[in-house]
Amino acid sequence: MFKIYSSIRKEFLLLVSDKVGLALMFVMPLLLVFIITIIQDSAYKIVNENEIPMLVVNHDQGSGGEKLLDLLATSRLFKIDTLNSLPESALKKELLARGKMIALYIPPNFTSGLESNTGEISHMMMRDMGLETDSSHAVVEKMPVLSFYHDPVLQENYSASVMGVVDSYLGTIEKTMMIDRIYSDMDIASKSIQLSEKMASNRVKINQIVATNSNSVAVPNSTQHNVPAWTIFAMFFMVVSLGSNIVKERINGSFLRLKTMPTSFMLVMLSKMAIYVIVAILQVTLTFSIGVWILPEIGLPKLTIPGNLPAFAAVVFISSMSAVSYALLIGSWAKTQEQANGFGAISIIIFGAIGGILVPAFVMPEYMQFASNFSPLHWCLEGFYILFLKGGSWHELRSVMLFLGVFILICQLCTYIKLRIEKII
């Protein structure tokens, strides 16, 4: 027992003597969580919460343009800035000058054009039903054309969504005008309001449901992504401390010295793993506590801890073991401390990038999404995503556990082989 205690104590003393390693493991994730969450939070809000700034020039001489603006305003999707004095020719320039993403131009003939066309349709319907109408003086105007301007940096699907919203409101206006016109032609204009109300309440509704396994409705936000992501990144960064620690022991002969002693080398390795798994658990505790208690204090979203605590503990443990095993692998194969630090750190940044730590994997090109499957950081993050955003069932965590389990085995096996080659084991 004293032997095990001494071995673990030695690893602890080595760890606390490495001030740079400790800073990388504990201060770095906190800084990253703060900085990246603050930066990304505004981006998430643009998509999830913020109103879209829209510049509108309404030159319509009737009431249709105003109705359209009212509908757009009540949707709470847009922050409308009206500038009716502006000619259409200057709209493009003004859009860019004001930093707006989108602009809508309503032409002078918007209402009259709509009325003229609905009048024609109404006349055709009346005639088909055998009801005579007087249309001898009617001149049909062209259907009005609205212009939709957008910043060139705006993604195509984003502008298409906005156009879809505008189009849907146009449909509502056209429909109302049509009913009014038909009822007017039939001399029962007062009844058109009842019909409009009936049609409005008769629409098919769409229920929006977040697909999670529990009753949780946690929606992805900057905290929910960044806290686990940068914690995983920092866990794997222990390669700088643990990796170089192993290289040092290999090179200076301490490992070989141990071989002459009545002790098992497994004790040495297990002590290292135990200390660094504890370090990883402390990293999770620290950064997650920041996510729960500190981030909301500075106006950022609160981290929601998943309900399935045993699964949460399992994901934390297997992620820690993956990080420790990777550090052992680098430490056993690197020839110098510089190699371990340099290769270790760069490989973690690359794994992080392709694994969706820096940018979520779903926004990457397809081939990069495929590549992310080969990053252990991706699978660790996937484990946390399953817990945080999907309710986290053991069944769903199966593939995460399987991949990380295989990864740990490969790392440990390669470490064993190298230490065998060097006659340390």
Next chain:
Amino acid sequence: MYKGPSIQIENITKRYKSAEEDSLSLVSLQINESDVYGLLGPNGAGKTTLISILCGIIPPSQGSIQYYIAGKKINEQERRSLLGFVPQEYAFYQELTPRQNLDYFGAMYNLSKTELSERIDKLLDELGLAKVADKEVFTFSGGMKRRVNLAIGLIHRPSILFLDEPTVGVDVQSKNAIIKYLEEINRAGTTIVYTSHHMSEAEEFCNRIALIDHGKVVVEGGLSELLIENGAANLQSLFIKLTGEEYRD
């Protein structure tokens, strides 16, 4: 007092993987209890390979080694407990203090906490490290680091002690202190097997030597007899006479 063999080496050969020549070839030696036995030779002669095999760090390609304590053959596990090894490198943790290093390595020798505590204090005092017992080793001079290296090899009071160049790169004072201490523990019964490039030091310290070159034992025996037999005035003359004057890189 028993003066029989402590280590019996028979026909040890070692060839590393992918090497074209043997690093050691049919080496046979007998090291008696309480000997201070010098393994001497130029660079690349095979001294470190032989000492690594004797300590159990690497296995021989062929041949056998037997260890005895007071005439009784000992097994592998006993050997690990009774053997001490002081490598040429500073094979310890320079971020830790001498006391922390001794605590750790002593525990690996299965010493109890109380026993270890007593031994650490005594050893640090004897090797002049008591005042710096709680300072990190990386702040020490080369001589102090050598003494820490030696202390770790002695913490369990070994019956057989292997020293690979224990005084390399240290000042005269430290070298003198180390040799005096080793002579003291040898008088107390510890068998010492030692490699060095310092011929004058080896001449003063060893009672028997084996001169190794190109993986083979060139001469072996009592130091004074070897000097007389080969008509050499001192160990350095004998060394040059038997190994030549060419560079060994």
